Every structure is written in structure tokens, then in C-alpha cells.
Amino acid sequence: MSTLEIKDLHVSIDTDQGNIPILRGVTLTINTGETHAIMGPNGSGKSTLASTIAGHPRYKVDSGSITLDGEDVLSMSVDERARAGLFLAMQYPVEVPGVTMTNFLRTAKTALDGEAPSLRHWTKDVKTAMSKLRIDADFAQRNVNEGFSGGEKKRVEILQLELFRPKFAILDETDSGLDVDALKVVSEGVNREHSKGEMGTLLITHYTRILRYIKPDFVHVFIAGRIAEQGGPELADRLEEEGYDRFTTVEA
């Protein structure tokens, strides 16, 4: 069992207008096998939390800590974090010029495992995972995310989740831009991996609809860089009915 522990995290970014604080004391613990949903309005800092865990250089950690089984995540480079078992499915996956999916997946898998995957099994694994996520086989020969639709990019993120098998998956609005069918396919992918019992999931979303497919154990409401309220799945139902107004008015 692994534990990802975030304690009193304060994060800011440098902009032309100066330094802006975004996360203002986030504390959260996720264990293997648990699914935590983070819900919050636009601009509340959800992606900032996700990117900070992954180590995006834009975000400056002013105080607080992130540890993975006691190891200091904040002192690791981006690639070290991934190799330690953290995976971020990005809200806006970038298009990487010149690198085919095949080549990218194999290179990443090799880096994550410290050795090249057995070619025969790997090719088969990739094929199977792609077909389960209903990704066309010829995507393998295309450059990473290049010209993929929003929905295709999200499927490819979950493809990586299934192939790389992280200890903790942070899914940043994986549901956005997906139609109902795609949402099901993608959710099934997450559930397949989760059901193996070796992964903890942090599911970031703006809407409740993905929670019909991926059942959270805990729901955290994120407002203005802080967790404003937390509870079980029933909290999501309440948000579904009431929206974020209750919280944002309190904030204001």
C-alpha cells in the first residue's frame, strides 16, 4: 500500500503582474485503492494542484509538502516523479512534434521500468489497450497527440495510464470534451486499472457526470485554492443539485 500525502500546500505563480498565490493551504491524503474526487469551479486551482504534484516548473511551492510513502516529492525532477509512480493525465495534452505514439509509448515505458519491455508482449499490450479504449490502430503511427481531437487526446492519456500502471493517477478534467460514449469508454479504462487494487486516484472534475461512472470514496470541494468542504459521494450529489454557489458566496 502506498500513500500520497499533501500537507498545507501553498503555491503561487509568477506573472507579468507579479507573484499570484493560487493554492492557499491544501491538505489531502490518498491511499492505494482510494478514489478522491476534487470538484470546484473554474479557476479554483484544481489544475494548479495537479501540475504541482507532477512538477510543472511554472508553479512555485511557497510552503507545505508532498510526500509519496514518506519520500519528498517536491525535491524530485519531473521525470523522477513519474518514475516514482505519479501519473498526471493532463487537462490539455500537448502535441509533440516528430515523435510517433509507438516510439513515445515504448520510450516512456522503458524509462519508467528501467528496462525495455519485451517487444512481443508490449506490442500486443498496446494493441489491446488501444482497442479497449476504441482508439484506431493507425494512431500508433501518428505523432503524439498531433491533430487528435480533444476526446482522442483524453483517450490517449488513459491509454498511457493503463500501459504505465502508476501508483497514483491524477486525472485533470479527463471528462471534459467527451461525449457520453467516450466518457464511458474512458471511465471504463480508469476503472479497469483501479480495480487491480494497486492504484490511488485523484479525479479532478468540474461536473458530476463522470462520477456516475467512476465512484469516488471521497469528495473534496475546491474553492479559491483551498478545500472548502469534504465528504463522501453524497457531497457530489448535493453539488449536482446546488452547484458551487453556496461556497462561492461564502467566499465572497
Added chain:
Amino acid sequence: MAETTHTDITPDTPLDGGISALDEKARLGSATVGRASIDGFTEEGERLPGGDDGTEQLGFKKHSHGNAPVIPEASRGERRRSFDLADFPPLTGQEEDWRFTPLKRLRGLHTDDLTGPAPAIEVTGAGNVTVETVGRGDARLGKGATPEDRVSAAAWNAFSEATVITIPRETVAEGEVMVSITGRSAEPAAQYILIRAEQFSRAVVVLDHGGSVALAQNVEIVVEDGAELTVVSVQEWDDDAVHVSSQQAKIGRDARYKHVVVSLGGDLVRLTPSSIFSAPGAEVEMYGLYFADAGQHLEQRLLVDHATPNCTSRVTYKGALQGQDAHTVWVGDVLIRKAAEGTDTYETNRNLLLTDGARSDSVPNLEIETGLIEGAGHASATGRFDDEHLFYLMARGIPEKAARRLVVRGFLTEVIQQIRVPALEERLSESVERELAAGNL
């Protein structure tokens, strides 16, 4: 690449100014300038429109039409061609075809007598191919190519001996013809090489340039009817080398010609590869790969001259740049003359900026004098490998250096694979890796 522009022109495509390709001669031309140091700008003064998904500054940027068109001369087809040096006025740097070249770094190739010793030539491989060293009076020289600029004319007038490589009629060369060209002097020198692929012959000829030179070179290539010839020109010069080379090919009926440029080393390398169709039914492919480091100037100016009906041409050039003042230039002139009905052509250039401070100029230029064509198009895109790409790859466990390598290797492999000489492909892949390593990436 992510955002590629392409223009496909069919007989009904309205061209700039609303003129239909069917009507009259039309011209498409525009410049793309990528400057790594200005985020979000890849064209002269133009802010590219982007989506709201945060990716607009990433990946490849298109160049657009109607934006600062470059109109070089009345017509590319009317550029002066002559063996007489006096027909080309001394260069000022203002000339359309020299405007990107830093003349000061030419080491006098455009001003001095080219009296230095020509680089040594050694030809190996393919025993059934004829190699001769001939005097400048040999009647075969200059039949298939005529200088188009001052340096090329100067080189024509200065060489004393030429190397003539002939693939005899109906002969398939036994293996590649490796022509190693090794410079050992920095004095301005001239060199002339003639490659003749006689009717229905087949061969791959590799011009492998290394060492140190200040060289004005003419490579004349004659591809006779039904012949199939690949010419690969590899520039792995020493850091101080200056190389200006005209590589003109005259293409016969139903012939197939492939030209591959690989420019890696040298202070200034300026190649002008041309393919000039002289009879119908021929096919040309022109590929290029260049990798410019800090301070290097690598320039390639192509001409595909469709003067006869039913010929096909494809041009694919790719460049990577890294380091302060790395500069690359690609100009692709494609001319579809009135007689060239049934032409099918497409040209593309892509550049990848790996660091700040590098600059790539890309100018596709398509002139169409007949509407009765199969198709004509071009694409030009300059992209940068930036922090977001790096973050994405590193977030998947790939260390920084490996991530950069992955991108560059993937980007350039397409061209290397076209050489189809395994040993050379391998050597060049290694050279590209070395370039990357040298940039401390």
C-alpha cells in the same frame, strides 16, 4: 506536424488576388521566419491566432499567404543563366538569391580568384561505373547545367580538372558509388563534378564532404531517359568550412531522380539543388536534412523547373536548429511552365527550433503558368520544442536529454530513411546524435 499549412492548387483553386489558376500566370510566395526568442511569433511580425486550449504557442506554426509576399524577380524562370562571369554583377547582398547569405563569411568565394587546391576526390564502390578525371575542355561538361549565380559562374571558369562519373547505359551499379571529397586548404577553390546516368541505368551516388575548405563547387547531373539515379550530398565539414555548391540536374524522359541533402557541419553551407525536366514522364524527389548549431549558417535554395508535361516532383526538407545564431534558410522555387501540363508537385519544409536564439527562414514559392495541372501545393511550418513538450515527455518518466533526442531523432528520421544506404543512414543518425550531444542538450 501540429499545425501545418498547405495549399493545394487544382485548376479551380482561386489564387491570390482571385485569379484562377486557369486564367493566367499566378504566383504564390510568402516567407516564414521563425525566431525562437519571440514566443508565439513564427512569422514576420505576425501574431498567430490560437485556440483557448493553451496549446496555441506550441507545436508547429503555419505560414500564411497574403502575408509579406516575397516577389523575387519577374519570374524565377527568367533568372540569368550563363557561363560568363561578367553576366553576374558583383554581389552586394541585396540580390534576391543572396539576401539571406552572410557574404562576409564567404571567405572571398564571391570576390577572389578561386585558385586554391580543390578538395581531394576518391571514388570507391561500384566497379561497373566509370570514373574519369578530365580537363576543362572535355565536351561533355556543361551540357546539362548552366550557372545561375556569380559563385557558380566563377567556379565554372576556375576549375582545371573535372571528375566525371558515368553509369553506363542499362547498367545497374553494383552497390553505392561513394565519392569522398576531403578538403585540406582554406584557400578559395573551385571544383567540378559531372554525374551521368546513361539511359536505363540505375545507381546511388554519395558525395561525402568532409575536412576544411572554402569551396565553390558545381555538380552537374544528367539523368538520361529511363535512368534511375539517387544523388546524396552529405556535408560533414569541419567547423570552419565554407561551401557553396550548385547541384543542377537535367532529367530525361521517364527518368527517376532522387536528390538528398544532409548538411550538418561547416561554418557556412549554401546549396542550390535544381531539377530541370527536359522531357515528359519523369519523377523527382528532393529531400533535405539540416541541423544547425550555434553560429552555423546552412542554406538551401531549390528549384524544380517543370518545363515539360506530365512530370511529378516532391520536395521534403527538414531542419533542426539549436544554439545562439544558428541560422537556416530554405527557399523552394517550383516553376510550372506553360508547357508543363499534367504536372503534379508538392513541396514542404519543416523546421524545429530547439533553443532560443536560433532563426530559420522558410520561403516556398510556387509559380504556375498553366492551369492544366494535376496538382500543386506547398507547406511550410516552423515549430519550437518548448517547455510544454519537455514537460509532457518528462511527466512520462523520460529524462530531459532523452526527451530532446526523441523529438529530434523522430523529426529527422524521415529524411535519413530516404537514403537507403544502411551504413550511411546509420552513420548519419549517429552524427545527428552527436550534434545533439554537442549542444549540451
